[in-house]
Amino acid sequence: MSDTGVNDTIDGDVARYATAVRAAFADLPGPERELLLEDLEDHLQEVATEAGGPLEERLGRPETYAAELRASAGLPAAGAAAATAGRARPRLRESGVARRLRRSWRGTMAHPAAAATAEFLPELRPAWWVLRGYVAVLAASAVLGGLYADDGQGVRFPVPALFGSQLLGLLAIVAAVVVSVRLGRRGPATGWRRGLGVAGNAALGLFAVFLLLDLGARTAGDDYPAQLVTVYQQASSGLRADGREISNIYAFDADGRPLREVYLVDQDGNPVVATHNDNPFLDPRELVDRDGKEVANRYPQAQQEVDPATGRRSAVPAPEFRPPPGPVRSP
Amino acid sequence: MDTTQLLKGVLDLAVLAVVGERDGYGYDVVRRLRAAGLDGVGDASVYGTLRRLYAGGHLTSYVVPSEEGPHRKYYVLNDAGRARLAESTATWRAFTDAMDKLLRSEGEVAA
Numbered sequence: 072m073s074d075t076g077v078n079d080t081i082d083g084d085v086a087r088y089a090t091a092v093r094a095a096f097a098d099l100p101g102p103e104r105e106l107l108l109e110d111l112e113d114h115l116q117e118v119a120t121e122a123g124g125p126l127e128e129r130l131g132r133p134e135t136y137a138a139e140l141r142a143s144a145g146l147p148a149a150g151a152a153a154a155t156a157g158r159a160r161p162r163l164r165e166s167g168v169a170r171r172l173r174r175s176w177r178g179t180m181a182h183p184a185a186a187a188t189a190e191f192l193p194e195l196r197p198a199w200w201v202l203r204g205y206v207a208v209l210a211a212s213a214v215l216g217g218l219y220a221d222d223g224q225g226v227r228f229p230v231p232a233l234f235g236s237q238l239l240g241l242l243a244i245v246a247a248v249v250v251s252v253r254l255g256r257r258g259p260a261t262g263w264r265r266g267l268g269v270a271g272n273a274a275l276g277l278f279a280v281f282l283l284l285d286l287g288a289r290t291a292g293d294d295y296p297a298q299l300v301t302v303y304q305q306a307s308s309g310l311r312a313d314g315r316e317i318s319n320i321y322a323f324d325a326d327g328r329p330l331r332e333v334y335l336v337d338q339d340g341n342p343v344v345a346t347h348n349d350n351p352f353l354d355p356r357e358l359v360d361r362d363g364k365e366v367a368n369r370y371p372q373a374q375q376e377v378d379p380a381t382g383r384r385s386a387v388p389a390p391e392f393r394p395p396p397g398p399v400r401s402p
Numbered sequence: 403m404d405t406t407q408l409l410k411g412v413l414d415l416a417v418l419a420v421v422g423e424r425d426g427y428g429y430d431v432v433r434r435l436r437a438a439g440l441d442g443v444g445d446a447s448v449y450g451t452l453r454r455l456y457a458g459g460h461l462t463s464y465v466v467p468s469e470e471g472p473h474r475k476y477y478v479l480n481d482a483g484r485a486r487l488a489e490s491t492a493t494w495r496a497f498t499d500a501m502d503k504l505l506r507s508e509g510e511v512a513a
Contacts, residue, residue, distance in 0.1 A: 107453055110428055113472040114449065117429045136446045143413065143450030145457075167459040167482075 085115040088126045088133050095137030095149050107144060200255035203272070204248030206279045208233070212240060213282075310345050319345075319387075320370040327395035335368050342368030405442040415494055416440060417451045418479065418487040421461065427474040428452060452477055460486050 089112050096104045115126060122129045130136050141148060179185050212231030233239040260268050310317045322330040335343040344367040371389065409416070420426065420434050432448045455461045460483035466474050479487065 106457075107450075110449075110472070110475060113474070114429050114445065116472070118445065130445055136444075139444050139446035140450040143447040143454065145450075145454045170458065 081116070081119045084126050085112060085119055088115055088130075088136075091133030092137045092140075095134060095141070098149060099146075107140065196255065197252070200252045201248050202279070203255075203275055204251035205244055206275045206282075207247045207251065208240060208243045209282060210275065210278050211243070213278075310343075319372050321389070321392070321396075322370060323392075323396050325398060327397045329392075329395070333370050335370055344368050345372060405440075406444075409440065409442055409447075412494065413443065413447060413451050414455065415487070415490040416443070417448060417455065418460070418483060418490065421452075421477050422479045422484065422487050425464075425476045425478050427466075427476050430474075431477070455483065 092111060093104075093108060096108060099107070115130075118129055119126055127133075138148065180189060209231050212233055215233065230237045230244070231240045233243050254268075259265060310320065320335065322333040324330060337343055416435055416438075417431060420431050420438070423434075426434065428449050429445070431452065432443065432445050435443045435448065452461065456463060456477065460480065461477045462480050463475050463477050466476055468474060
């Protein structure tokens, strides 16, 4: 036999063996298969040249070789890969970052606290069903423009209006919660319904988060419109004249001279007291008589104002009346 | 005892050690493992292990062109590979120490 003959035999053996091995990797995507088998022929060639004799004698059957290569490369066996095709991605393609993420996720979930939380989470499902129904009505109300009060400042909360009626909103909430709980108890849907359900849940969840943030922004002190604070100060003085809130009383004699100290009582002799003690923005100076007793009905009241932003107190200056008020006679 | 079974558990470590000693291409690593006394190691297992370590980011590679034979893909241990080698070596040492102690006392009982 000539040299060429030997080489032909070797080449033929290598080609046959390589083809048989490659057949066992037909389930892998092209690039991955190539990465795994790129120097298969070179390897076989080297073994054949070195050892002489058929490759099977030295390396075993091609199927065994393929199975060994798969196993050591961390791939599932050929049959198993076919069975789970499309589900379990072969690990060979996983990047280092993905691998680390997966490992740290597993590590986190292995912690007892994380495991206990994961176990507990499904128990919150019924609570979500109830919340979901409520949020759905809020969403409907927002779409129909009934969520915010007419002045655009306040929120009709917790009961939104539907078609201008909060009673209708309340009824809708009851109905939506019942439907939502029934849907939840029915268990996960299948097919396109499942996709619809996931999308709906996600949308309502997002809307709930958005609504919370919006409510937070509207009620945060910093964003409170200045005129609302003023209204609050006046409303809590407890003093009214002609049905309108007033914050203090100044007395004058018939000649227009201001009276520094008057004591007001009502028709029963009870002191007329301003009740803004609970107003955090107004701080009446404590009024005491000579015996140290509180005199709450002395006017004009000395008042202090608290700046809501800085918390600093300052005396409310007495208004200047020009010309000095005198007797007011009905026409 | 079947050496092949034992090898499965430590082939990663063996391959890392060989490549860490000197860069090598697939069949070169097979030969050096055999020369070191690991006769039972299968060619395909070594190739697969190299691919897995490479995909896992423990090895890098470069190709050496050759005029006569095929171009060869040489594998190199990188930092991650060196760290893994050190870690696995420590584990291996602890394991063999424990086994040694265990077998020594076994031997005394038998004797």
